[in-house]
Amino acid sequence: EQPGMSDVYKFESWTATEIYPGEEEFYRAMAAGTECYFLKPKIICQSEDSKRRSSNHGGTTNVGASLLLPAEPPKARVAMGEEWAAFYDEFVLQGRECSRKPPSNCARIGKCLDEAVREVLMDLYEGLDGIDFTIQNNLDATAEYRIIDGHSEKPIKFADHETKLYIVFTGKARFSRTVMQLQFDAVYLSSDEYCGVLRPVLM
Numbered sequence: 001e002q003p004g005m006s007d008v009y010k011f012e013s014w015t016a017t018e019i020y021p022g023e024e025e026f027y028r029a030m031a032a033g034t035e036c037y038f039l040k041p042k043i044i045c046q047s048e049d050s051k052r053r054s055s056n057h058g059g060t061t062n063v064g065a066s067l068l069l070p071a072e073p074p075k076a077r078v079a080m081g082e083e084w085a086a087f088y089d090e091f092v093l094q095g096r097e098c099s100r101k102p103p104s105n106c107a108r109i110g111k112c113l114d115e116a117v118r119e120v121l122m123d124l125y126e127g128l129d130g131i132d133f134t135i136q137n138n139l140d141a142t143a144e145y146r147i148i149d150g151h152s153e154k155p156i157k158f159a160d161h162e163t164k165l166y167i168v169f170t171g172k173a174r175f176s177r178t179v180m181q182l183q184f185d186a187v188y189l190s191s192d193e194y195c196g197v198l199r200p201v202l203m
Helices: 005-014 024-032 048-054 083-094 108-123 140-143
Strands: 036-037 075-079 135-137 146-151 166-175 177-189
Touching: 005 024, 048 140, 083 108, 108 135, 108 140, 108 146, 108 166, 108 177, 140 146, 146 177
Parallel strands: none
Antiparallel strands: 036 177, 075 177, 135 146, 146 166, 166 177
C-alpha cells in the first residue's frame, strides 16, 4: 500500500488543537495512528512554491488522492434559495444575540448548506463523482467565522483501500442573501472524522 501524509507532516499540521509542552508525544502518536490522503482537485495549477510545500508528504495513494496542494485553493459560487435568505436575515445580520437562540429553520438550513458543499466537492475533486455520501458542516462556524469545516457523515469504503475513510474539508465562506462563495483550503481523506490536520481552532 502506498503511503499518504507522513507522520511528521500530520503532527506539524495538527492545527485543530493547541498542543502544550508535555503533550507532544500524545499528539505524535495520534497523528501516526491516523490515515490521511489529500484529494486531488480536478484542475491543478501548481506553483514551484506549492511543490516545495508538498515535498514532505511522502507519496501517493490509490484511493483517488494526491499529495499535492494546489497553488490556488479551489473555489466555487453557489446560488442559495429563499430559506437561506431568511436564515441570513435572522441569524447573521442580528449577530450574536440571535446565535444564542438559533432560528426554527436552522436544521433545514444546515441540510441545505451541507448539500451545497457536497455538490461543490463532487464538482471540484477527483474520485467523488460516483460516490454516494452526505456532508456534515459546522453551520455555527459558517455563520460566525465565515468558514466551512466538517466531514462526510459516514466513512466511505473505496474499492482499492482496506480502511473506510471520511472526507474531511475546511475552508472559507463568503455569503450574501443569495450567493455563497466557497474556498476549500484543504480536502482530504482520513480514518478519523475529527482529524486535526489543517483544521481550525474554534473557540
